[in-house]
Amino acid sequence: MKTTQILIAGFGGQGILFAGKFLAYKGLMEDMQVSWLPSYGPEMRGGTANCNVILSDTPVGSPIITAPDVLIAMNLPSLQKYVDTVVPGGQIYVDSALIDVKVERSDVEVFYIPATQMAKDNEIATLANMIIVGHLLQNHPELSFDGTDAVVEKLVPPKKAALVELNKKALALGKEYK
Amino acid sequence: MAERVLMKGNEAIAEAAIRAGCRHYFGYPITPQTEIAAYMAKKMPKIGGVFLQAESEIASINMVYGAAAAGVRVMTSSSSPGISLKAEGLSYIAGSDVPALVVNVQRGGPGLGGIQPSQSDYFQATKGGGHGDYRMIVLAPASVQEMASLTIKGFNLADKYLMTSMILADGTIGQMMEPISFEDAEVETYEKPWALTGTKGKREHNVVNSLYLKPDELEVKNFQRYERYKLVEENEPMWEEFMMEDAEYCVVAFGIASRVAKNAVVAARNEGIKVGLIRPITLWPFPKKALEAAADKVKGFISVELNMGQMIEDIRLYTGCKRPVALCNRCGGMIPSPDEVLEAIRKAQKGEF
Numbered sequence: 001m002k003t004t005q006i007l008i009a010g011f012g013g014q015g016i017l018f019a020g021k022f023l024a025y026k027g028l029m030e031d032m033q034v035s036w037l038p039s040y041g042p043e044m045r046g047g048t049a050n051c052n053v054i055l056s057d058t059p060v061g062s063p064i065i066t067a068p069d070v071l072i073a074m075n076l077p078s079l080q081k082y083v084d085t086v087v088p089g090g091q092i093y094v095d096s097a098l099i100d101v102k103v104e105r106s107d108v109e110v111f112y113i114p115a116t117q118m119a120k121d122n123e124i125a126t127l128a129n130m131i132i133v134g135h136l137l138q139n140h141p142e143l144s145f146d147g148t149d150a151v152v153e154k155l156v157p158p159k160k161a162a163l164v165e166l167n168k169k170a171l172a173l174g175k176e177y178k
Numbered sequence: 179m180a181e182r183v184l185m186k187g188n189e190a191i192a193e194a195a196i197r198a199g200c201r202h203y204f205g206y207p208i209t210p211q212t213e214i215a216a217y218m219a220k221k222m223p224k225i226g227g228v229f230l231q232a233e234s235e236i237a238s239i240n241m242v243y244g245a246a247a248a249g250v251r252v253m254t255s256s257s258s259p260g261i262s263l264k265a266e267g268l269s270y271i272a273g274s275d276v277p278a279l280v281v282n283v284q285r286g287g288p289g290l291g292g293i294q295p296s297q298s299d300y301f302q303a304t305k306g307g308g309h310g311d312y313r314m315i316v317l318a319p320a321s322v323q324e325m326a327s328l329t330i331k332g333f334n335l336a337d338k339y340l341m342t343s344m345i346l347a348d349g350t351i352g353q354m355m356e357p358i359s360f361e362d363a364e365v366e367t368y369e370k371p372w373a374l375t376g377t378k379g380k381r382e383h384n385v386v387n388s389l390y391l392k393p394d395e396l397e398v399k400n401f402q403r404y405e406r407y408k409l410v411e412e413n414e415p416m417w418e419e420f421m422m423e424d425a426e427y428c429v430v431a432f433g434i435a436s437r438v439a440k441n442a443v444v445a446a447r448n449e450g451i452k453v454g455l456i457r458p459i460t461l462w463p464f465p466k467k468a469l470e471a472a473a474d475k476v477k478g479f480i481s482v483e484l485n486m487g488q489m490i491e492d493i494r495l496y497t498g499c500k501r502p503v504a505l506c507n508r509c510g511g512m513i514p515s516p517d518e519v520l521e522a523i524r525k526a527q528k529g530e531f
Contacts, residue, residue: 021355024184028357036184036355040210040293061441062434063354066515 002142003056005065008129009082010074010095012049015129018155019072020051022133025151026143027055035063048077055143072132073099074115091139093132111135118173127170134174145175182357187325188213190358191281191345192221194326195253198333198365200279201227202252204241206234206260209293210349211283214255235260239267239280246276247386249373251333255281257349258299259290261307268342269308273388275372275403277336279329280314281345283352286511294511295349297433298485303346304462304492311400313407315343315414316461318432322356328459330363335414337368339406346461348484350434350513410463417465418457421447425454427526428472430493431482432458434513439482442519451527461489466496473497478531480504480522484513502531 006023010016017038024036037052052065071086072093073079079092079099086092088107097117103110113135115128137145152167185193192214195203203218215231222229232238238254245252256264261282271278284299286292303316315335317328325347332343374384390396418436421443422428431439436457446453456472458465472479478501481490487505494503506522508514525531 021184024355028182028184034184034357037350038353040349040353060356060437061444062438062516063350063356064438064513064515066517 003054003058003060004070004140004142005068006053006055006070006072007050007065007068007082007085008053008072008074009048009050009078010129012047014049014074015126016049016074017051019129019133020053021155022130022151023053023055023136023143025155026137026148027053029147029151030143032057033060035060037063048075050078070136072136074129074132075099076101079103093136095128095132097128111139113174113177115174118177119170122169122173124166124170127166130167130170131174131177134171135177136174137171138175145171182359184355185322185358186213186353186355187319187322187347187351188283188353189217190322190326191255191329191347192217194329194360194363195279195333196221196225196227197360198251198330199367200251200253200333201225202245202250203228203254204230204232204238204245204252205254205256206232206238208257208260210285210295210352211255211257211281213352214281214283235263236267239264239271242278242280243267243271243274243276246271246278247274247374249370249375251279251337253279253281255283257283257285258287258296261299261302265302265308267308268314269310269312270388271342272308272312272314272403273310274386275340276386277333277340278342279332279336279345280342281329281347284346284348286509292511293349295434295513296484296509296511297346297348297435298488298509299346300461300483300485300488303344304464312403313341313410313462315339315341315410315463316346317343318346318459318461319351320433320436320457320459322351322354323358324459325351326358326360327363330365334366335410337366337370339410341406341410346433348434349511411466414460415463415465415467416459417468418455418459419468420455420457422454422456422472424452425472425475426452426477427454427480427523428476428478429453429455429480429482429519429523430458430469430489431455432461432489435482435484438514438516439519441516442523445516445520446523449524451523453523458489464492464496469493469496473500476501478502478504478526480506480519480526482506482514482519482522485509504531
């Protein structure tokens, strides 16, 4: 039995929920059981936002994550809030362009990706979220990179069609980041 | 196999309602169920249906009453404070014996409360809410798939027994996305010879009304209604049992609480504690038989709820207080962690109820 619990957290507007939706759809494509649970309410209107995604090969029990296997932290308050909840042996993805502290735990794997800066440099300013997701996919063979184009095409609404290629570009940037 | 799509629980309710033949939606926005209205606003005009945002919850439930009397499949949805406003209409609909579907995506209360998930409207849903002797069929989905399938089931049951079906969900199940397919629930249709469809000069007038000034007539109406309720109690209880075969302790939980409880049951089993779970899917009719059977073999129950302890009263009632019942609860929008439930199971094993 393999279950991966992914907690994504940051400011409203950073695409936290979209990144989660992407991972949930990717899991669905890989025939996994999935759940996606957003924070809702005042958070959505400019405060902190977070999103719980569970990918599993067995039916998902509680959709609420209390001990994530993977944490994506897109701002400092989120990192501080959740860093100690990550299970030993888990992974933490840090947007190091926005967070200038290091994770002080030695029992987790930490990936520092200056995603917001990379997005700015590549003129895809709102897609730091997908750069980190691209890097995450690289580390998770069960999700793999295959078929990501189709997921992007499914998720980007027709009236924002221009964002399809930009999302693909962001995923590729994350994949290639060393 | 049907294609699995990802959908929010609230959207699943709306799509399922349309598939069940509902073409009339009357509502008023409130978090955390607004996606239902938004979905209906988008879809209904395209399929010849009616989406109407009324001036208030009270107006919307009375529009439901009117459409139900005309014999069409009709629904409204709201969240806790909005359901309180609809209570008068719910009583009138019950007193007139017309079918309707009402969705409550619960949030913390009382009063305006908060907007985070809760199950604190259990009493209101299962014991009344409005005035007078009446019941509603109360369906408690625990997944996005069930949000859809129980909506269709709810319409079927409402038409079959001429009463309101309530979907008693919560903010978590309303907001979360899970894969679903729409193939597993069958849409049933029922003749409605009582409906106000116009006599066309060919039949006697039908009357839909809840006013009976002669007490003997009103009494007969109530007796007849409760004969129907008896059939519902006999035929329609639904529940899920999980790891109950050899269980010495029984967790009882519905909706989102049951999902958390299931994790805790698995964790407790890993510690060697023989515990199982009964998840009521219908809260009324309460799954009496399952609880009675469990009471014959387990040492005690643990009720896990997002309120101050409401279903726990029914567990005691329907099992004749045969076994002790512990309460493991959070409220106000908080949800217990699996560890909190596990701790309650450990305590029960030590005889602490």
